[in-house]
Amino acid sequence: MAPTSKERILAAARTLFGELGYPDTTFKRIAEKSGVALGLITHYFGSKEKLFVASCLSVLDEVQAVVAAGMEGRETGLDTIIGFVTAYFDFTLQAGQDFMVLVRCSPYSDLKGEVNKDEVVSRFEGLVRTLSDLLARGMEDGSVVPGDPFRIANAIFAAIVGSVRTRLLNPFCPEGYYTEAVDFIRRAVARA
Amino acid sequence: MAPTSKERILAAARTLFGELGYPDTTFKRIAEKSGVALGLITHYFGSKEKLFVASCLSVLDEVQAVVAAGMEGRETGLDTIIGFVTAYFDFTLQAGQDFMVLVRCSPYSDLKGEVNKDEVVSRFEGLVRTLSDLLARGMEDGSVVPGDPFRIANAIFAAIVGSVRTRLLNPFCPEGYYTEAVDFIRRAVARA
Amino acid sequence: MAPTSKERILAAARTLFGELGYPDTTFKRIAEKSGVALGLITHYFGSKEKLFVASCLSVLDEVQAVVAAGMEGRETGLDTIIGFVTAYFDFTLQAGQDFMVLVRCSPYSDLKGEVNKDEVVSRFEGLVRTLSDLLARGMEDGSVVPGDPFRIANAIFAAIVGSVRTRLLNPFCPEGYYTEAVDFIRRAVARA
Amino acid sequence: MAPTSKERILAAARTLFGELGYPDTTFKRIAEKSGVALGLITHYFGSKEKLFVASCLSVLDEVQAVVAAGMEGRETGLDTIIGFVTAYFDFTLQAGQDFMVLVRCSPYSDLKGEVNKDEVVSRFEGLVRTLSDLLARGMEDGSVVPGDPFRIANAIFAAIVGSVRTRLLNPFCPEGYYTEAVDFIRRAVARA
DNA sequence: GATGAATGAGATTTCATTCAT
DNA sequence: GATGAATGAAATCTCATTCAT
Numbered sequence: 001m002a003p004t005s006k007e008r009i010l011a012a013a014r015t016l017f018g019e020l021g022y023p024d025t026t027f028k029r030i031a032e033k034s035g036v037a038l039g040l041i042t043h044y045f046g047s048k049e050k051l052f053v054a055s056c057l058s059v060l061d062e063v064q065a066v067v068a069a070g071m072e073g074r075e076t077g078l079d080t081i082i083g084f085v086t087a088y089f090d091f092t093l094q095a096g097q098d099f100m101v102l103v104r105c106s107p108y109s110d111l112k113g114e115v116n117k118d119e120v121v122s123r124f125e126g127l128v129r130t131l132s133d134l135l136a137r138g139m140e141d142g143s144v145v146p147g148d149p150f151r152i153a154n155a156i157f158a159a160i161v162g163s164v165r166t167r168l169l170n171p172f173c174p175e176g177y178y179t180e181a182v183d184f185i186r187r188a189v190a191r192a
Numbered sequence: 193m194a195p196t197s198k199e200r201i202l203a204a205a206r207t208l209f210g211e212l213g214y215p216d217t218t219f220k221r222i223a224e225k226s227g228v229a230l231g232l233i234t235h236y237f238g239s240k241e242k243l244f245v246a247s248c249l250s251v252l253d254e255v256q257a258v259v260a261a262g263m264e265g266r267e268t269g270l271d272t273i274i275g276f277v278t279a280y281f282d283f284t285l286q287a288g289q290d291f292m293v294l295v296r297c298s299p300y301s302d303l304k305g306e307v308n309k310d311e312v313v314s315r316f317e318g319l320v321r322t323l324s325d326l327l328a329r330g331m332e333d334g335s336v337v338p339g340d341p342f343r344i345a346n347a348i349f350a351a352i353v354g355s356v357r358t359r360l361l362n363p364f365c366p367e368g369y370y371t372e373a374v375d376f377i378r379r380a381v382a383r384a
Numbered sequence: 385m386a387p388t389s390k391e392r393i394l395a396a397a398r399t400l401f402g403e404l405g406y407p408d409t410t411f412k413r414i415a416e417k418s419g420v421a422l423g424l425i426t427h428y429f430g431s432k433e434k435l436f437v438a439s440c441l442s443v444l445d446e447v448q449a450v451v452a453a454g455m456e457g458r459e460t461g462l463d464t465i466i467g468f469v470t471a472y473f474d475f476t477l478q479a480g481q482d483f484m485v486l487v488r489c490s491p492y493s494d495l496k497g498e499v500n501k502d503e504v505v506s507r508f509e510g511l512v513r514t515l516s517d518l519l520a521r522g523m524e525d526g527s528v529v530p531g532d533p534f535r536i537a538n539a540i541f542a543a544i545v546g547s548v549r550t551r552l553l554n555p556f557c558p559e560g561y562y563t564e565a566v567d568f569i570r571r572a573v574a575r576a
Numbered sequence: 577m578a579p580t581s582k583e584r585i586l587a588a589a590r591t592l593f594g595e596l597g598y599p600d601t602t603f604k605r606i607a608e609k610s611g612v613a614l615g616l617i618t619h620y621f622g623s624k625e626k627l628f629v630a631s632c633l634s635v636l637d638e639v640q641a642v643v644a645a646g647m648e649g650r651e652t653g654l655d656t657i658i659g660f661v662t663a664y665f666d667f668t669l670q671a672g673q674d675f676m677v678l679v680r681c682s683p684y685s686d687l688k689g690e691v692n693k694d695e696v697v698s699r700f701e702g703l704v705r706t707l708s709d710l711l712a713r714g715m716e717d718g719s720v721v722p723g724d725p726f727r728i729a730n731a732i733f734a735a736i737v738g739s740v741r742t743r744l745l746n747p748f749c750p751e752g753y754y755t756e757a758v759d760f761i762r763r764a765v766a767r768a
Numbered sequence: 769g770a771t772g773a774a775t776g777a778g779a780t781t782t783c784a785t786t787c788a789t
Numbered sequence: 790g791a792t793g794a795a796t797g798a799a800a801t802c803t804c805a806t807t808c809a810t
Contacts, residue, residue: 005790005791020304021302021304023215023304024304026782026783026784027783027784027785028782028783031793036791036792037790037791037792037793038785038792038793038794039785039786039787039791039792039793040790040791040792041784041785042784042785042786043790043791047784047785048783048784048785100302103302104302107361107362107363107364108354108357108358108361108362109357109361110213110292110295110296110361112212112213112215112216121363121364125364128364145379147372147375148366148372150366151366151369151372152372152376154358154362154365154366154369154372155351155355155369155372155373155375155376156376157354157358158351158354158355158357158358158373159347159350159351159354159376160354161353161354161357161358162300162349162350162351162352162353162354162355162357163347163350163354165300165301165350165353165354166300166346166349166350166353169299169300169301169302170299170300170346171299171313172299172313172317172320173346174340174342174343174346177343177346177347180339180340180343180344180346180347181347181350183339183347184344184347184348184351184380185380187337187379187380187381188376188377188379188380189379192384196773197773197774215800218799218800218801219800219801219802220799220800228774228775229773229774229775229776230775230776230777230801230802231774231775231776231777231802231803231804232773232774232775233801233802234801234802234803235773235774236773239801239802240800240801240802389794389795404688405686405688407599407688407779408688410778410779410780411779411780411781412778412779420795420796421794421795421796421797422781422796422797422798423781423782423783423795423796423797423798424794424795424796425780425781426780426781426782427794427795428794431780431781432779432780432781484686487686488686491745491746491747491748492738492741492742492745492746493741493745494597494676494679494680494745496596496597496599496600505747505748509748512748529763531756531759532750532756534750535750535753535756536756536760538742538746538749538750538753538756539735539739539753539756539757539759539760540760541738541742542735542738542739542741542742542757543731543734543735543738543760544738545737545738545741545742546684546733546734546735546736546737546738546739546741547731547734547738549684549685549734549737549738550684550730550733550734550737553683553684553685553686554683554684554730555683555697556683556697556701556704557730558724558726558727558730561727561730561731564723564724564727564728564730564731565731565734567723567731568728568731568732568735568764569764571721571763571764571765572760572761572763572764573763576768581769581770602803602804602805603804603805603806604803604804607772612770612771613769613770613771613772614771614772614773614806615770615771615772615806615807615808616769616770616771617805618805618806618807619769619770623805623806624804624805624806
């Protein structure tokens with residue numbers, strides 16, 4: 001079935017926000033790439049910022065699905081955490097430029113504006129809480145170092161965020177960096 | 193002695209780029225805050241992007257001094273690494289909004305434009321190489337886990353980058369997060 | 385029918401470029417004179433230079449029509465050349481300030497910039513080639529001095545260009561100068 | 577002897593006005609090329625337009641000397657006219673970019689502004705009057721077609737002006753065009 | 769005479785958003 | 790639902806000229 005105008009706008013916006021960033025992505029470019037009329041963008045999404053958030057949430061849907069799949073079939077809490085991290089890293093490489101929307105719209109980015117990012121924030125908080133739950137499980141099954149699960153979960157996610165930026169943005173990132181990052185995180189949470 | 197116009201521009205630019213971000217920091221605002229004529233900004237710094245890089249390098253000077261001080265007087269490689277990380281974290285809190293310039297101009301940010309960020313990149317690479325040297329030392333003195341020092345150094349810096357963003361940007365960052373982050377990094381690099 | 389915004393911009397631009405020259409013709413003045421919004425100029429014409437070229441081509445359309453009409457119904461090659469030249473001269477006086485756009489945008493002017501003047505150049509080359517064809521015809525019918533038609537055509541057009549500048553710009557141009565210029569050209573090409 | 581600052585400014589201005597044109601020649605560039613302080617330009621020449629006129633007059637000095645030399649030792653009025661024209665054409669090729677100042681500042685150019693070009697105009701008028709005198713002489717010695725000398729002189733100078741622009745600016749100017757232009761002018765003024 | 773920092777008006781151009789059709 | 794012409798505020802950057810030293 002042919003995609004609707006709204007879907008075409010969203011797909012073009014994801015790619016352009018990812019490739020060009022927020023300021024250089026213009027309604028004109030989105031209209032050209034998606035082949036829809038300029039005025040329809042405001043019509044469907046209200047404003048540029050709202051479209052940006054919608055693009056972000058659209059990518060987040062995929063992230064959450066991929067991460068959930070990565071967590072399945074693991075034994076210990078530690079193993080499941082590693083599944084989470086690995087799936088997240090893999091997604092950043094599969095999704096191509098579209099993933100960059102998340103880099104720019106996450107609570108770890110510095111986007112200005114009075115846009116309502118609450119939904120995005122709570123989704124990321126959900127990912128951190130998932131890690132927190134896994135850490136708690138790991139503390140019970142003995143695979144994870146003891147401590148405050150939510151605080152450690154934030155540290156894991158910080159390592160993920162920094163690693164993704166290292167891999168995707170940093171010109172002096174070493175080859176095969178993600179495997180090093182996974183080992184780094186494992187050592188930081190595994191019980192000795 | 194009264195600061196020169198050039199210095200006043202740089203000071204205002206650091207603060208405004210930090211507070212408002214790149215797009216919302218305008219020449220008009222910089223001129224008003226610094227009290228100099230609008231045209232002097234281009235006169236001294238050439239373009240907005242060059243001023244941005246100059247602001248970034250100016251903050252980097254302070255980062256490097258603070259980190260160097262934090263590394264002094266430590267015994268083992270591991271201890272010195274912890275000194276580095278702690279000093280870096282402390283600086284992000286002391287420097288206030290000015291530190292945000294680095295968040296936006298580092299190789300871990302997604303700044304577009306044809307500005308020459310080579311100098312900034314090589315400074316950050318210098319910081320990572322410093323960590324790399326400390327890791328090598330720690331592998332010799334037995335305080336650090338064995339491995340490829342440069343790759344682990346990148347993982348440490350990624351954890352730093354992610355943690356700084358967690359602390360400064362993330363609305364659900366827990367209290368006292370930096371101490372958790374230091375412990376996280378320590379566990380990831382310390383020899384069992 | 386009321387002219388479109390695009391047509392109004394072009395009409396105002398022709399006149400203003402003609403009256404004030406390129407540097408002193410500003411978007412602000414064009415918008416005021418044409419009564420359209422400032423931003424529409426870039427919207428329709430892309431840039432100031434492109435608008436300049438469009439203005440030039442618009443005047444060239446009229447020049448070519450007038451010159452073609454002036455060539456009709458002449459007997460010999462020489463007579464037709466004189467018809468060409470006379471029509472060209474007449475047009476410079478009828479068109480008023482609008483003709484000055486051509487003075488400033490022709491391949492005989494010194495316009496800088498990376499604007500694509502190819503179309504303008506080839507139109508002028510077309511005029512010279514028309515003269516060249518008439519000279520060749522005149523050489524056959526015995527009304528014109530023998531020689532290389534294209535080279536003589538360039539000399540005729542040079543005399544036209546210089547004469548137009550004499551008539552329109554030079555403060556010490558004598559009365560009725562154009563008739564003198566026509567006689568001058570006739571003597572230079574007529575077979576003795 | 578080392579040139580004075582004033583002379584250095586004038587030399588740089590001639591070249592830059594010739595190469596870049598009036599708008600793109602800035603005081604900054606003139607100061608850099610000449611190696612003198614920015615403020616000295618206004619100090620010595622008063623304004624940009626006055627410097628432009630001064631540059632033009634400086635080149636005109638050379639033109640007049642060259643043309644006077646080209647007129648010497650010729651027999652008839654016609655021959656002397658040809659000497660004038662040939663010397664003028666030669667100069668445009670020898671002087672390089674500096675000659676372009678004249679193209680832009682002559683009464684045949686379209687320079688705007690309230691600059692006092694009276695001196696420049698009267699110098700060009702002097703050149704035309706020289707041609708006029710030669711024509712009168714030629715009418716007496718039978719080498720030149722009869723007519724109003726001043727009007728024909730203007731036609732000759734128009735042909736010169738157009739030919740110089742053809743040669744220096746026009747991309748489709750034929751090889752060896754100046755010789756064709758000289759022949760053209762000769763046929764237009766020579767008595768049959 | 770020599771210097772160049774300082775000024776600020778003004779230029780072109782961009783772009784989200786509106787709205788009549 | 791769909792269209793894209795129209796708007797105009799605001800951005801960066803330029804540059805002749807001034808003037809204190």
